Amino acid sequence: MDMQAKPQDLLIFHLTGRRSGDGLAAIDGLQLRPALLAPYRELAAMRHDFPLVLTEHPDDPEFVRSLSVLVDVVLQDVAPRGIAGERLRRHALQLEHAIRVAVDAATTGTLAELWDQAAAAIGARDGETLEQVLEHAGGALPVDGQVLGCNPAMPAILITHAWRAAHRAKARRFQGELSRLVQKLSDILRAAYSHSQAGRQPQSLRESLGGPHQAAFDFEALSRIVGKGVPRDELPPARRARLEHTLSALEQQTVYDFDDPAAEAYLFDNCAAAAAAFRERLPQIAALAKAVAIAELEVSGRYVEAEHDLFFEAFDARALTAVDLARFPDYMVCIPPDRNEAPENAGLMEMLSSGAPVKVLVQTSDLLEDASIGSGHFAFGVRSARLATAAMGLGGMFVLQSASSNLFALRARIAHGMACREPALFSVFTGVASAAVAADSLPTYLTAAAAMQSRAFPAFSYDAAAGANWAARFSLENNPQSDDDWSVETLSYCDAALQRASEPCAFTYADFVLCDPRHAAHFALVARARWNPQMLPVADWLTLDDSEAAQRVPYVLAVDQKDTLQRVIVDAKLMQATRRCLLLWHRLQEHGGVHDSHAERLLAREKAAWQATQQGQAAVAATAMAPAAPAAAATVAPTDAAAAAHSRDEAWIDTARCPSCNECQLINDRMFGYDERKQAFIKDLAAGTYRQLVEAAESCQVAIIHPGAPRDPKEPGLEELLVRAEPFR
Ligand code: SF4
Numbered sequence: 001m002d003m004q005a006k007p008q009d010l011l012i013f014h015l016t017g018r019r020s021g022d023g024l025a026a027i028d029g030l031q032l033r034p035a036l037l038a039p040y041r042e043l044a045a046m047r048h049d050f051p052l053v054l055t056e057h058p059d060d061p062e063f064v065r066s067l068s069v070l071v072d073v074v075l076q077d078v079a080p081r082g083i084a085g086e087r088l089r090r091h092a093l094q095l096e097h098a099i100r101v102a103v104d105a106a107t108t109g110t111l112a113e114l115w116d117q118a119a120a121a122i123g124a125r126d127g128e129t130l131e132q133v134l135e136h137a138g139g140a141l142p143v144d145g146q147v148l149g150c151n152p153a154m155p156a157i158l159i160t161h162a163w164r165a166a167h168r169a170k171a172r173r174f175q176g177e178l179s180r181l182v183q184k185l186s187d188i189l190r191a192a193y194s195h196s197q198a199g200r201q202p203q204s205l206r207e208s209l210g211g212p213h214q215a216a217f218d219f220e221a222l223s224r225i226v227g228k229g230v231p232r233d234e235l236p237p238a239r240r241a242r243l244e245h246t247l248s249a250l251e252q253q254t255v256y257d258f259d260d261p262a263a264e265a266y267l268f269d270n271c272a273a274a275a276a277a278f279r280e281r282l283p284q285i286a287a288l289a290k291a292v293a294i295a296e297l298e299v300s301g302r303y304v305e306a307e308h309d310l311f312f313e314a315f316d317a318r319a320l321t322a323v324d325l326a327r328f329p330d331y332m333v334c335i336p337p338d339r340n341e342a343p344e345n346a347g348l349m350e351m352l353s354s355g356a357p358v359k360v361l362v363q364t365s366d367l368l369e370d371a372s373i374g375s376g377h378f379a380f381g382v383r384s385a386r387l388a389t390a391a392m393g394l395g396g397m398f399v400l401q402s403a404s405s406n407l408f409a410l411r412a413r414i415a416h417g418m419a420c421r422e423p424a425l426f427s428v429f430t431g432v433a434s435a436a437v438a439a440d441s442l443p444t445y446l447t448a449a450a451a452m453q454s455r456a457f458p459a460f461s462y463d464a465a466a467g468a469n470w471a472a473r474f475s476l477e478n479n480p481q482s483d484d485d486w487s488v489e490t491l492s493y494c495d496a497a498l499q500r501a502s503e504p505c506a507f508t509y510a511d512f513v514l515c516d517p518r519h520a521a522h523f524a525l526v527a528r529a530r531w532n533p534q535m536l537p538v539a540d541w542l543t544l545d546d547s548e549a550a551q552r553v554p555y556v557l558a559v560d561q562k563d564t565l566q567r568v569i570v571d572a573k574l575m576q577a578t579r580r581c582l583l584l585w586h587r588l589q590e591h592g593g594v595h596d597s598h599a600e601r602l603l604a605r606e607k608a609a610w611q612a613t614q615q616g617q618a619a620v621a622a623t624a625m626a627p628a629a630p631a632a633a634a635t636v637a638p639t640d641a642a643a644a645a646h647s648r649d650e651a652w653i654d655t656a657r658c659p660s661c662n663e664c665q666l667i668n669d670r671m672f673g674y675d676e677r678k679q680a681f682i683k684d685l686a687a688g689t690y691r692q693l694v695e696a697a698e699s700c701q702v703a704i705i706h707p708g709a710p711r712d713p714k715e716p717g718l719e720e721l722l723v724r725a726e727p728f729r
Pocket residue numbers: 653658659660661662663664665679680696699700701702703704705
């Protein structure tokens with residue numbers, strides 16, 4: 001065996017994706033999974049958030065519960081403490097397991113139904129008495145509702161259910177408000193009538209007195225006495241007309257259908273239909289909002305005709321404010337995963353930024369589209385990940401991104417997004433790689449959890465109404481170890497000498513890709529005999545500088561179906577994608593205040609100023625301390641002048657406008673550098689590829705990198721790169 005050739009084989013695979021030598025094997029069909037996922041083979045046997053129970057009771061503050069939590073509640077209620085209750089506890093957990101298995105096998109039903117089915121199955125096996133005991137325990141369940149497993153359809157069902165709960169709460173509030181106003185307006189009209197001539201007629205007086213004592217009165221005489229000097233109508237005609245018209249508008253409103261808790265009329269599967277329905281109903285909403293506003297003024301005695309008549313005469317849909325709209329139903333749009341790019345959803349961002357009362361669910365079913373790697377384009381998951389961040393950039397809305405496995409943990413945020421006044425976007429990874437490989441893939445729950453764990457699809461929320469700065473508005477939610485690049489757990493295993501061993505193991509983007517059999521070509525299995533110090537875990541390899549990295553080969557730890565530990569090396573394309581994933585994660589971290597480059601830059605600037613002052617260089621210090629505002633004020637003219645000085649084909653940076661975010665240097669710090677004012681310029685165009693130039697242009701937060709034309713006409717993928725570069729040239 002040629003021992004010298006072994007490290008070479010690994011490097012060749014890493015650089016080219018081609019296997020040579022007999023120490024490397026393809027992983028196709030081996031059903032490898034990341035080593036950290038080894039303990040999760042029997043997911044149904046583990047108590048976790050799923051399945052969920054969708055609750056509908058109006059007094060229940062939660063719209064969803066976890067089956068495990070409900071079983072715990074039942075056991076607390078019915079199982080005797082200590083050893084006496086042990087048997088019941090054990091059987092209840094068996095029953096919970098049976099329900100979990102049934103739901104994973106696509107059984108549907110309410111909790112009460114599935115509980116009884118599971119109790120009957122256990123009873124058939126272990127005796128009728130046990131069945132009765134378990135059925136009795138089921139009677140103590142505090143809630144009932146549809147049971148939902150973590151499957152591809154779950155996010156749409158859960159989010160729609162949350163929206164319905166918010167809709168019902170809103171409808172109840174409005175119904176209460178409406179009843180109050182109707183009652184008060186009716187009281188005003190009734191009082192005016194009883195004080196009028198009509199109200200003092202014998203018949204009216206008889207009706208107002210009630211039954212048993214009517215015979216004791218002479219209503220004719222009474223009418224003559226109390227009717228003297230009474231006006232024909234206490235209300236001026238204009239006010240009476242206004243009151244009657246307003247009352248009728250409130251009583252006959254059709255904006256809310258209080259008898260339809262499903263609110264199907266406000267549920268859509270595409271943005272265009274929702275926007276059209278919103279526009280169509282606007283006149284109705286404006287009329288109702290106007291009636292409510294007039295009624296409020298009337299019942300509080302603040303309606304001043306000279307002031308309000310003209311205002312309400314001109315009141316139409318254009319006069320509706322966010323406060324007005326917040327009273328009325330929100331439109332729920334659940335876009336099916338395969339329709340994200342469809343023309344009818346092209347107006348998504350416009351709809352959200354317009355402030356329309358919409359809640360939109362966008363589902364991503366595949367973070368690793370084949371074309372990404374096939375074309376050499378390493379922007380894995382960028383499109384879907386960027387949807388939520390782009391929406392954040394527009395401001396004025398609520399944004400939540402999460403993998404489906406994490407939705408239960410974020411239920412309070414979902415409820416908040418549904419109840420808030422602003423438009424809301426829910427961007428969810430459904431946890432399905434592809435129907436074509438579903439049989440070979442991990443369960444949906446594990447795939448979704450792996451996407452979040454690996455930073456491929458991190459969770460975050462943004463609430464524009466929560467405060468004036470990012471610290472108040474943005475949250476990295478419950479990402480594991482969110483201060484770090486990767487989440488690291490301890491991997492315990494038996495080594496070759498059958499001794500217990502453990503080591504820290506990072507769960508990286510490359511681990512996530514390993515779960516998807518479509519991308520097996522980016523990995524090669526290294527025979528244990530060929531493990532050598534040249535191999536480095538992916539997370540460690542990423543920290544090396546270029547020259548060191550060129551000598552080493554990154555690998556992930558995996559297990560096969562027998563749970564034997566394996567090392568799988570990763571090719572350069574996937575490592576590029578992993579680096580890109582990390583870059584996007586760093587950006588989110590910055591929003592969340594982790595490693596904030598602005599704070600670090602400010603610190604550096606303050607330090608420089610202090611040093612300058614110390615040296616008595618007041619002028620230099622003043623320059624160092626100058627805030628960005630004067631430069632920003634001067635940006636427009638120099639920018640135009642700068643643009644005029646460069647051709648479309650020239651690569652350049654509008655350096656004067658650079659706020660030093662560092663993104664371009666993270667992509668290639670030999671190509672991009674900072675000048676003495678810590679603003680970016682192109683240091684060496686030949687030090688990188690056109691692809692890096694285009695990616696830097698796309699990453700630049702202020703769009704001041706102009707990639708020009710490619711230097712190397714043979715660079716792969718130029719056609720696609722030129723399309724991407726066009727907006728920046
Ligand atoms: S990405 Fe843009 S803003 Fe950030 S450092 Fe580079 S040029 Fe400046």
